[in-house]
Amino acid sequence: MSTPADRSDFARRVSSFLIDCGAALCTGLLAALVAQAAFSLSTDQEETIAAITVLVAWFVFVPVMTAVTRGQSLGKVVAATRVYRHDRPIGIGTSINRDVLARFIWVVPMVFLADSIWAAGADRQTLRDKVTDTYVLKEPGYGGRGVIAAVLGVGSIAGWFGLATLLNP
DSSP, rough: OGGGBBBBHHHHHHHHHHHHHHHHHHHHHHHHHHHHHHHHHHHHHHHHHHHHHHHHHHHHIIIHHHHHTTTHHHHHHHHEEEEEEEEEOOOOHHHHHHIIGGGGGSSSTTTHHHHHHHHHHSOOOOOHHHHHHHHEEEEEOOHHHHHHHHHHHHHHHHHHHHHHHHHHO
16 A cells, blocks of 8 residues: 555646646637638537537547556646555546546535545545546656646646637637
């Protein structure tokens, strides 16, 4: 069993999440921009395409990639972290439970904030980690990876804002 010292710090977890979100959001907006350029669509149709693509992209970038890379989403690869359960990297089933189904608790007001801040606690587990019996460990990485992850995380969200502006000027 891992110790809290082996577990990922809060900054890496936030960076990883921002990269995953930014990648899914940018993919959805790019799909809407392509559809807008190729077809004569209403704003509602463009938004539907964007929303469906974001959901599909999230599923591909997080649970599917986690299964393929043995516990790492796109953001976790960059941030040099990996999700474990019972001292083994998680697969697609646990990832779906942790990263898709358990996120539904975020619809309850303030739970998103509580879940996120919980990772900064002594045992470095979110509420979702506790529910799914998982933990995020640091992986060996090169120096400066944390800075790269932070820049990419913020950059991916900035890219989303830029693409959203292009879609709806």
